[in-house]
Amino acid sequence: MELLKEIANFSGKSGLYRILKPGRGGVIVESLDAKREKSMIGASARVSVLKDISIFMADTDQATPLATVFENIHSKYQGETLDAKAMSDYQLVDFMTSVLPGYDTERVYLSDVRKIISWYNILLVQLPQVFEQAAEEQPAAEAAEEEAK
8 A cells, every 4th residue: 555655635625636746836736537627736735645644543643544445345345336425324334343443433523424435436447556556565465464473
């Protein structure tokens, strides 16, 4: 999930963007949709890079990286797109509990869960190599753990 450090969300703009390079007045980005439009995002915009986003856990002060949540969703739903709009509030809670048991229901809002599903769908359709790369990294990490034992 190393590609997530290139993907960002900007406050006030819907969707996800790939960060291409810095410009004079901000950052040049490419939208992750069918249009793939390039634009300049001003330096004053609030940027959330997906690699830096974590989900609060209820029982500890720790947080789980968003990449782990995406991997859990991908392994559970086998690459199917999900429809967050069709899910009721209870279904969203059940969904989140199934992919990340022990998440903090007080600090992770339903709107956050909908956003996670939306981002997952965008990545799945527009940038499937994120999940292919994660699948390649996982066996290598497991082999390193076995050698350490």
